[in-house]
Amino acid sequence: MKENYLTQENLEAFIQAAFKEDVGEGDHSTLAAIPKNQTGRAQLIIKEDGIVAGLQLAEMIFHSYDQDLEVKLLMKDGQVAKKGDIGLTVSGKAASILTTERLVLNCMQRMSGIATKTHQLTQLISHTKAKLLDTRKTTPNFRMLEKWAVAIGGGENHRFALYDMVMLKDNHIDFAGGIEAAILSTKHYLKENLLDLKIEVETRNLDEVKEVLAVGGIDVIMLDNMSYEMMREAVKIIDGAVPTEASGGITEETLKNVAECGVDFISVGALTHHIKSLDISLKAY
Structure with a gap:
């Protein structure tokens, strides 16, 4: 971004x-x-x-x-x-x-x-509000140029690296002891270290989406590997409270359907690792 x-x-x-x-x-x-x-x-x-x-x-x-x-x-x-x-x-x-x-x-x-490739995929979802994002699945020491190429092709850059945004994924949540513990610990860490970083939290089902919203204070909710039906319901539950990002195994064949679920962003690792x-x-x- x-x-x-x-x-x-x-x-x-x-x-x-x-x-x-x-x-x-x-x-x-x-x-x-x-x-x-x-x-x-x-x-x-x-x-x-x-x-x-x-x-x-x-x-x-x-x-x-x-x-x-x-x-x-x-x-x-x-x-x-x-x-x-x-x-x-x-x-x-x-x-x-x-x-x-x-x-x-x-x-x-x-x-x-x-x-x-980025241009081709952005054309597939141009009728929706969804924006195409890259990921950290890049070639070591070539990330800067790969992300630059995504931007040139009409996509948007996600976080550049581990240091410029907090992304609490499934393993972070599981190791931390759950969504609430992970978010509260993150907020404490950022405050203690005087860091102004956005927080994104990965969710795998509707219960997790509701829990993230209940805890609050985050910037993006990731909808990971959800079915179209579940994704549409998640977007409905979130109701614009925070931006949504669809992620997880999204292909050229499924991209249009995902975008039509109403998400704000779609991250596609294949933009940089499979071209x-x-x-x-x-x-x-």
């Missing part, structure tokens, strides 16, 4: 860590084969229909490695791309283009795949 993770500092840190992983002590293939001062140009070719994402990042990657590279963005993040479209051109030292190529493609292919990368290439011309 927020994108404050997209800071210049965070993006630069990601790019430098990625270069360290991929380039290390040097791109020996390029160093060996390409004259130091040789120049060249390349274009980013979108090879299948989809939503393009990561162009801004690509420009940052090129300039982070070689500020003299000339990058021309021919499309915008979030734009509908058709097979054969050119997303950008880059020109300058051929060695710099070759060394940055794979990092640019790895990021853009995955980001565009996520944005494309096909978009086919994109960088070719000299």
